[in-house]
Amino acid sequence: MTGPTTEQQRQWDEQGYLLLAEAVQGEELDRLQRIFDHWAAACKDDWLEGIAKGDSTATYYDLPNPLEKDEIFIDLVDHESWFGLLQRFTDGETLFIGPQVRSVPPWPLSYTGWHPDVGPTNPLHIKVQIYVEDVAPGTGEFGYVPGSHKPGSGPYARPQRQESMPGYKTFPGKAGTAIMFNSYGWHTAMDNGGSVRKSIILIYEKRTPAKVSPEAFAAIENYCTSPERRALFGFEV
Amino acid sequence: MARIDAHLHVFAKQSKEFPREESALAPADREETAEKFLAHMEQHAIDQAMLVQIGGAEITEHAYLRHCIDAYPDRFLGIGLVPGDCAEPEAHMDALAGEGGIVGFRLGSLGGPRDPFAPIDVREFASYRIWQHAAERDYVLWLYVQAADAHLIAHLVDAFPQVRVVLNHLGMCPGQGKFTVDEWGRPKIDTPAYSPAFHTTWRLTRYENVAVLLSGQYAFSKEAFPYRDLAGWHERLLRDFGSRRLMWATDAPWIYEEPGYGKYTRVIDELLPSISERERADIIGGTAGWFLRFPQRADD
Numbered sequence: 001m002t003g004p005t006t007e008q009q010r011q012w013d014e015q016g017y018l019l020l021a022e023a024v025q026g027e028e029l030d031r032l033q034r035i036f037d038h039w040a041a042a043c044k045d046d047w048l049e050g051i052a053k054g055d056s057t058a059t060y061y062d063l064p065n066p067l068e069k070d071e072i073f074i075d076l077v078d079h080e081s082w083f084g085l086l087q088r089f090t091d092g093e094t095l096f097i098g099p100q101v102r103s104v105p106p107w108p109l110s111y112t113g114w115h116p117d118v119g120p121t122n123p124l125h126i127k128v129q130i131y132v133e134d135v136a137p138g139t140g141e142f143g144y145v146p147g148s149h150k151p152g153s154g155p156y157a158r159p160q161r162q163e164s165m166p167g168y169k170t171f172p173g174k175a176g177t178a179i180m181f182n183s184y185g186w187h188t189a190m191d192n193g194g195s196v197r198k199s200i201i202l203i204y205e206k207r208t209p210a211k212v213s214p215e216a217f218a219a220i221e222n223y224c225t226s227p228e229r230r231a232l233f234g235f236e237v
Numbered sequence: 238m239a240r241i242d243a244h245l246h247v248f249a250k251q252s253k254e255f256p257r258e259e260s261a262l263a264p265a266d267r268e269e270t271a272e273k274f275l276a277h278m279e280q281h282a283i284d285q286a287m288l289v290q291i292g293g294a295e296i297t298e299h300a301y302l303r304h305c306i307d308a309y310p311d312r313f314l315g316i317g318l319v320p321g322d323c324a325e326p327e328a329h330m331d332a333l334a335g336e337g338g339i340v341g342f343r344l345g346s347l348g349g350p351r352d353p354f355a356p357i358d359v360r361e362f363a364s365y366r367i368w369q370h371a372a373e374r375d376y377v378l379w380l381y382v383q384a385a386d387a388h389l390i391a392h393l394v395d396a397f398p399q400v401r402v403v404l405n406h407l408g409m410c411p412g413q414g415k416f417t418v419d420e421w422g423r424p425k426i427d428t429p430a431y432s433p434a435f436h437t438t439w440r441l442t443r444y445e446n447v448a449v450l451l452s453g454q455y456a457f458s459k460e461a462f463p464y465r466d467l468a469g470w471h472e473r474l475l476r477d478f479g480s481r482r483l484m485w486a487t488d489a490p491w492i493y494e495e496p497g498y499g500k501y502t503r504v505i506d507e508l509l510p511s512i513s514e515r516e517r518a519d520i521i522g523g524t525a526g527w528f529l530r531f532p533q534r535a536d537d
Contacts, residue, residue, distance in 0.1 A: 048352060051385055054412020057433040058353045058388035059440070105353040107388065108395040109443060111436045113477075158477070160443045196354060 001084030012089060016149035016182040019171060023081035023178035024130060028072075033175070035070045036132050036198060039063050040103055059111035063101035066200075068219045073099060077202060078232055082128050082180055086204055090124060095207040096232050098216070104140045104197040110189050113158045114143075114165050117183035120151055124206040125183045132198040133175050140192030141172040142179050142199075149185035156186050163190075207231075241522035241531060242278070242286040244405065244450050244486035247271045247305055255301040257292030261418050262491070269490035271305040275312070277489070277498040284522065285531050287314050287486070289343060289379065294318035296332055299339075306338035311534045315339040316379045319367055321346070327370045334376060340529065341377025341401075342367065349389040357389075359396045368393050371400045377529060381405035384412040387437040394444050401446050401528060406453030406488070407470060408438035423491040428457045430466070435473075442477040448528050449478055451520060452486035454504060455496070462496035463507030471508040480512065480519035484528070 008018055024032060043063055050056030066073045077096050086094045104111060118125045135141045145168050147153055159165050170190055171179050181187060189197070205211055212234040217224070221235060230236040249255040251265040259265040271288070278286065290302050299317055306315045317333040319326050319342050333339045348363020350356075359365055371378050378400055380390060387410040394402055415427040441447045451471060458464035474483060487501040505512075505520055512520070525531060 051353075051388075051433070052351070052383075052413045054384035054410065054415055054427075054433060055429060057436045058385075059436045061353075103354075106357075107353070108391045109440045111440065113440070 001080065001087060003084050003088040008085070009088075012085075012180075012182070015146040016185040017144050017146065018085065018180045019173075020081055020178040020180065021173070022176050024076075024079070024176040029176045032072055032076075033132055035072055036063075036101065036200075039066070039069045039101075040198075057111070059105070059107055061103045061105070065219070066099050066101040067217065071223060073101065073200070074220055074223050076130065076200060078229055082178060085180060086126060086128075089126065090204070090206040093207040094232055095205050095211055095234060096217075097203040097205055097211065099203070100201040102197075102199055102201060104189065104192055104199075106139075106192050106194055106196070108191070108193070110140065110162055110191045112188055114145070114156070114162065114168075114186050114188045115158065116148070116186050120184050122184075122205075123208045123211070126180060126204045127183050128178055128180045128202045128204070130178045130200045130202070131173050131175055132200060133196075135172050135177075135197055135199070136194060137170065137172045138191065139172075139194035140189045140197035141170050142181075143168050143170045143188045143190050144179075144181055145169075145186040147185075149182040154186075162188055207234075238518045239284040239522045239526050239531065239534070240282060241484070241525040241529075242283050242487050242489070243403075243484035243525040243529070244287055244289055244452050245274065245489040246291040247274055247288055247301065247490070248292050249301045249304075255304070257298050257301070260292075262422065262424065263292055269493075271309065271313070274489060275309070277493075278312075281499055281502045283502070284534060285312055285314075285525075287316060287525065287529065289316045290318045294320040294323075296329065299333055302339070303336065307336075310338060311532055313338065314529060314531060316341050316343050316377070318343055321363075326367050330367070330370055330374070330376060334374070341379050341403075342371070343379040343381065343405075345382055347382055347386045347389045347393065349386065349392070351385050353388050357392050359392050362389065362393065364393070368397050368400060372397045375399075375401075377401045377403060379403050379405060382410050384410045384433065386410070387434065390438060391441060394441060394447060398444065398446055402441075402444075402448070403484070403528075404438050404441070404447065404449045406450055407457065407467070407474065408434050408441075408449050409453065409457055410434055410438065421491075421495040423495070424453075424456045426453075426456045430459075432470075439473070439477065445482075447478075448482040448484060448524060449474055450484050450486045451505060451508075452484075452488050454508070455488075455492055462500055463504055465508070468508045471505075475509060475512065475516070480516035481524055482528070483520045484525045485520050485522075 214234040419425040454464040
């Protein structure tokens with residue numbers, strides 16, 4: 001496991017995010033793309049039915065139970081490109097909360113507005129977003145307000161237009177790019193006027209007893225054999 | 238400032254004079270007259286109201302709506318319906334609106350691709366001609382579309398920024414098979430607390446031609462009046478749309494028996510207790526007055 005460089009630590013503390021270029025690459029990325037597309041196609045009819053019933057949202061499509069679909073999604077959770085960073089930032093107490101294997105269709109708006117996920121009284125909450133395909137500007141790329149994770153920053157308000165957020169930065173990127181961010185900070189997906197955005201969002205927190213939920217991952221427990229992975233999924237302290 | 242109930246229904250018993258379809262909510266021998274509603278208006282100091290057609294989309298089936306608007310022109314405006322199979326929607330809309338008082342049309346489906354990943358060309362939507370004609374004639378479109386169509390609204394609103402659009406009943410879009418009639422004869426819509434509408438209709442805040450009705454709480458809530466489980470929804474709608482694009486409505490007559498019209502005049506005070514007097518005035522009538530262009534009454 002590789003911890004942050006001095007520059008990465010400074011960037012994380014001051015800006016609240018790290019951009020990890022080529023975090024997934026080569027054969028692993030090819031395989032991830034194939035498996036992502038396979039399962040997205042296989043589960044799509046159920047999603048469309050859920051939309052018609054008013055149970056699913058039409059403006060983004062999350063693969064149901066992705067960890068149970070293919071081991072590659074489990075392997076991403078403690079991927080070497082970011083797990084060491086997570087462990088350092090959580091003082092070795094990283095707890096996995098859940099995945100979002102997400103496809104976003106083009107739409108005149110973003111499916112979400114600017115928001116923080118949690119307030120600063122919540123345990124440290126970190127997300128890693130991995131682009132499965134290239135994400136060009138204007139196609140739902142990740143946006144973040146650097147420094148908005150810090151106590152006393154802001155105040156911030158949700159603007160009507162994504163591009164009206166003061167001080168924001170967007171992150172178009174190549175397939176395999178990962179963005180790790182402190183989700184106390186204000187973030188969004190920018191408007192997607194172009195193509196389907198495919199990404200995976202992994203959600204973590206600094207471990208607290210209230211959030212440990214091994215039953216949520218019972219179906220994949222046999223893939224969790226190392227002490228580090230069992231701790232990550234909440235099977236062991 | 239006028240107090241305006243921005244969405245309700247009146248209907249007569251089925252007759253030759255007032256032909257209409259019957260339904261579980263409005264059987265043939267039921268009537269909910271304009272005069273009955275006017276009595277509620279008088280009792281609770283409501284000045285004006287929007288009557289929304291029920292009982293069929295054919296022109297003849299609008300006879301009672303036309304009767305009420307003609308009888309009380311300074312009290313009521315109306316929203317009509319367009320048949321789903323209408324060959325000439327433009328002529329239908331003009332025939333209804335041409336006599337005055339009917340200012341827009343309610344749509345329950347948009348007729349575009351159900352798959353959000355499908356290529357979108359709004360000119361191929363079944364409702365495109367209705368939108369285009371609304372744009373040309375300044376008609377309001379009153380949307381209560383099925384869940385499968387919720388994602389299509391943004392494409393049309395984006396294509397027709399000049400069309401005033403009113404999202405009915407908190408911007409909710411009922412899911413297939415989720416509609417029932419409850420013990421008080423009211424529509425009941427089974428809706429998840431984290432509604433898909435949060436990522437479709439509620440994202441339309443950017444479009445200044447879109448307003449939302451704060452109505453229908455009784456149908457979506459899991460609780461009795463004042464439906465406090467929906468307080469968060471109201472706070473979010475206020476935050477994102479602002480009071481100048483929100484309109485209170487009762488959806489009478491469904492609420493006459495439970496919780497009663499009088500209580501429903503207080504639902505905004507219950508669910509948004511911290512709003513300013515100006516915001517309250519907007520929601521209770523100001524927004525409907527300017528957005529829907531209600532006529533100034535002689536005694537205003």
